[in-house]
Amino acid sequence: MPCQLPADCLNEIFEYLEEDKSALHSCLCSIAYQHRPRISLKILSTLVACLPDESKEILYKNSILISTPTSNPPLFNYPVFCKILSINDICQIIHMGLNIKSSTSLSLKSRNCLVINEFIKMFMNQISALKKLIYIxxxxxxxxxxxxxxxxxxxxxxxxxxxxxxxxxxxxxxxxxxxxxxxxxxxxxxxxxxxxxxxxxxxxxxxxxxxxxxxxxxxxxxxxxxxxxxxxxxxxxxxxxxxxxxxxxxxxxxxxxxxxxxxxxxxxxxxNNVLNLSIAELCPNLKKLFVIFNDDELDTLRTIFNSCRYLESIKFNCGQGFIIEKEILEIIAKHSPENFYELKIYNNSDSNLFPEDLENFFISWKSRTSKKSLSLIIIKDYEYNSLEVNEENMEIINHYKNSGVINFKIREYDDDDN
The missing domain is CATH 3.80.10 (Leucine-rich repeat, LRR (right-handed beta-alpha superhelix))
Incomplete structure (x- = not known):
């Protein structure tokens, strides 16, 4: 029996669940079906069950027979609640799903186009608040x-x-x-x-x-x-x-x-300093920043921290010609704003950070009034040794990690670069 909940109530439920990607990823139309034929066929069957009778009749007259999950109407009219629609994914689902089961005499191209057209008409007629559309x-x-x-x-x-x-x-x-x-x-x-x-x-x-x-x-x-x-x-x-x-x-x-x-x-x-200082002057509400600081721009870094008081995350290139790790840590400890919590470091030469420098920084961070854990992320370049190669550094990192002062991660690339 179809669900009798009001549409506004269902919208609220889907909006809430959509915030948790593990629970629901933008309803049916953003499902990561992983291009597997059997999964594509299941999604295809559900979409067919949602088609209006007129579209079902068109498919039937052209001998395109796709079974539905049950003989009853779907629990939800999924297209109505779709917020993110990828036409390309829909086409892929149809292509893979119909390759498994199809008895029509139409050519492959004509058959797929017919089904795609009926699906697109359904979505365009029923979606009330589409937020994102993906299509070539x-x-x-x-x-x-x-x-x-x-x-x-x-x-x-x-x-x-x-x-x-x-x-x-x-x-x-x-x-x-x-x-x-x-x-x-x-x-x-x-x-x-x-x-x-x-x-x-x-x-x-x-x-x-x-x-x-x-x-x-x-x-x-x-x-x-x-x-x-x-x-x-x-x-x-x-x-x-x-x-x-x-x-x-x-x-x-x-x-x-x-x-x-x-x-x-x-x-x-x-x-030069003019560019980086312009960030401090013109972008006071920055939350995330990655720019290049040369080894003579310590005062500029201090100015950015003092001016951008909402700054939460910053990424540095460290090594030859750039600002060095020890100096970065000292400035962060003294000048970073209250909301700051994430430090990313990429080394373009071997790290020369000593354990005592690292521990002094963690002690200073622990005494901050905000009491936020620091997220320390090392962007790994396998040509060079970064700070975690030093065993004493890792002992200190693990100590403060276990005590909740920091979170520590090593990545092969920065998620923000994708």
Whole structure:
């Protein structure tokens, strides 16, 4: 018998469970089915059970026979509660599931397209608050989405070297609460044509990711988004960072919390105390930070800690030419803000941190008024010896770990770089 709980009540339940990914990952449409045929068939059967009678009749007339889990209606009408929809995953589920069982005389392509179309119609007609859509799309599909999907919060677009369609511009403009935007342009692709559509979201956008191998992009438009909390700039060609800082040097982002430039460094004329000091001046609300500190920038690091009082996490490159570990620990002990709790260290040469330096730091941390445990994370480079290689260091780390003063982890890469 179908569930009789009101839809608003079910929405509350799914929203709560969605916060715990181990309990429920965005209802049915974000299930990690691991591309296994049997699992795909089970998901496919459940989706078929949710199809409206008209769609079931179309499949039946084309001899596409997919059994449902039971003869009764589903306990929940899953499409209504879907928040994250991956069209590509749906296509993969259909492809793998129908490869196991199908009696139709249609060609493989025609059969799959027919089923995909019916599923997409079902989701588009029933989803009331889609937050994230993943699809490598067509112009026609952009138009259909712009007519039905107005509540997307995350939009990721990859540009090809051809004009941006009006349909895509319409999809962007039709959103009411766009918060997270990812733009990637390769092989000459350009997002210039959609800037007028993006500016409409200047008050709602909080996360921005720009990725390109094209140096002729109008980056000054980033300054139009004063509420940005997270920015990532990833460009794969020489000289671009000098252009970025030239175009954005007068922009102010008072709510910025995370700034990530993972793939390159600014040109030498920008990579100095002026750049790092500008972070302290213009980004007082930062929570996470990874920038390069040279070995002569201790005062700059102190200034950042004193100015960015909400800073919770910082990542350092340590070693030859960079600020050394002992000095980092001394400054963190004396100047890090109350909310600070996470230190990441990547060594580009052998660590020379002595046990007494490490213990003095842990003693200072233990006496802090905030009493937060320190999360100490070593990003491992197997070409060099980091601090955990020293057995005495590990004895001290384990002692303070067991007493709850610190948490200690060793990683092969930084999760924030993915």
């Amino acid at each position: 799309s067509t112009i026609k599909f952009y138009y259909q989405l712009s007519q039905t999907c107005h509540n997307l919060q995350l939009l990721a677009i990859d540009f090809e070297p051809k004009p941006v369609s009006n349909e895509l511009k319409g999809l962007i403009s039709s959103q009411k609460n766009l918060k997270n935007l990812s733009l990637s342009a390769f092989d000459g692709g350009d997002w210039t044509d959609i800037l007028s559509s993006l500016i409409k979201h200047s008050n709602t956008l909080t996360k921005l990711y720009l990725n390109s191998d094209n140096g002729n992009l109008p980056l000054s438009f980033v300054a139009s988004f004063p509420n940005l909390q997270q920015v990532e700039l990833s460009f794969f060609f020489g000289g671009v960072y000098s252009k970025i800082f030239e175009r954005l040097q007068y922009a102010t982002f008072p709510k910025l919390q995370i700034l990530n430039i993972p793939d390159d460094f600014p040109e030498p004329e920008y990579h």
